Amino acid sequence: MDILETITANTRREVAWQKQVLPVDALLRLGSPWLAEAPCSMRRALAESETGIIAEFKRRSPSKGWLHEDAKVEAVVPAYETGGASACSVLTDGEFFGGTLEDLKQARRLVRLPLLRKDFVVDEYQLYQARAAGAAAVLLIAAVLSPDECRRFARTAHELELEVLLEVHTPSELSRLNGYVDMLGVNNRDLGTFHTDVENSFRMADLLRREVGGGSGPLPVSESGISDPETVVRLREAGFRGFLMGEAFMKSGDPGRALAEFIARLKEARP
Numbered sequence: 001m002d003i004l005e006t007i008t009a010n011t012r013r014e015v016a017w018q019k020q021v022l023p024v025d026a027l028l029r030l031g032s033p034w035l036a037e038a039p040c041s042m043r044r045a046l047a048e049s050e051t052g053i054i055a056e057f058k059r060r061s062p063s064k065g066w067l068h069e070d071a072k073v074e075a076v077v078p079a080y081e082t083g084g085a086s087a088c089s090v091l092t093d094g095e096f097f098g099g100t101l102e103d104l105k106q107a108r109r110l111v112r113l114p115l116l117r118k119d120f121v122v123d124e125y126q127l128y129q130a131r132a133a134g135a136a137a138v139l140l141i142a143a144v145l146s147p148d149e150c151r152r153f154a155r156t157a158h159e160l161e162l163e164v165l166l167e168v169h170t171p172s173e174l175s176r177l178n179g180y181v182d183m184l185g186v187n188n189r190d191l192g193t194f195h196t197d198v199e200n201s202f203r204m205a206d207l208l209r210r211e212v213g214g215g216s217g218p219l220p221v222s223e224s225g226i227s228d229p230e231t232v233v234r235l236r237e238a239g240f241r242g243f244l245m246g247e248a249f250m251k252s253g254d255p256g257r258a259l260a261e262f263i264a265r266l267k268e269a270r271p
């Protein structure tokens, strides 16, 4: 079993248990305050931003271990917002990333930024959880879903007023694209081997232009392994409009300040 299979097997076990404890109708009956209003659009926030940084809240990762074991949402996420992030990604997987759904709920209480529920979605139940916790968007990972699941989950996400970020790593995974995808993420990290190389986004850029075109198609996002503003400038020139960054900020003692400094350098680096 590679790490992705290990993570998704664990997620399936956890979701099966969560569904027993709190079935969807009970989850909805609980009446989350965020169900009453449509979330803001993460796609639009990225499209309209000059910088497009999606700053991630992640305490640990399978590839690097603990990045920031005692990181608190209240110390990091509001600082991401004031530092100029366009959106925030919150890892909600506990076992491998040290996150919780409560982290997402707390982030929603504290900021107006569009929030991405970053997890390993293998069951539509997780979409309901995401919506009730205040997410604006969910991640679907092509490598763990069939084309039919990608379409079905993305359609349900839209019914719940959630946007969809579909993550691919290889050209063949573009077969998972469907009309419900709002943002198309190219992951620079191979989730089987952890090998991370931002050149993967550049290699995929031409293909993306052909597959999704510009304008109203899914918004291109580059994910993982981004650590310097010059790379963001080059990625933007290649057509990307969102840049998902976690480790570069979270390994710092003060992730909010690291993000603010990064954005200041990015503004200086722009042509």
Ligand SMILES: O=C(O)c1ccccc1NCC(=O)[C@H](O)[C@H](O)COP(=O)(O)O
Binding pocket: 003, 056, 058, 061, 062, 063, 064, 191, 194, 223, 224, 225, 226, 244, 245, 246, 247, 248
């Ligand atoms: O980060 C990992 O080690 C990882 C391992 C296996 C599956 C997913 C993983 N990461 C999730 C992510 O997509 C990243 O947290 C995100 O793209 C940010 O990447 P980075 O800037 O390199 O922290």
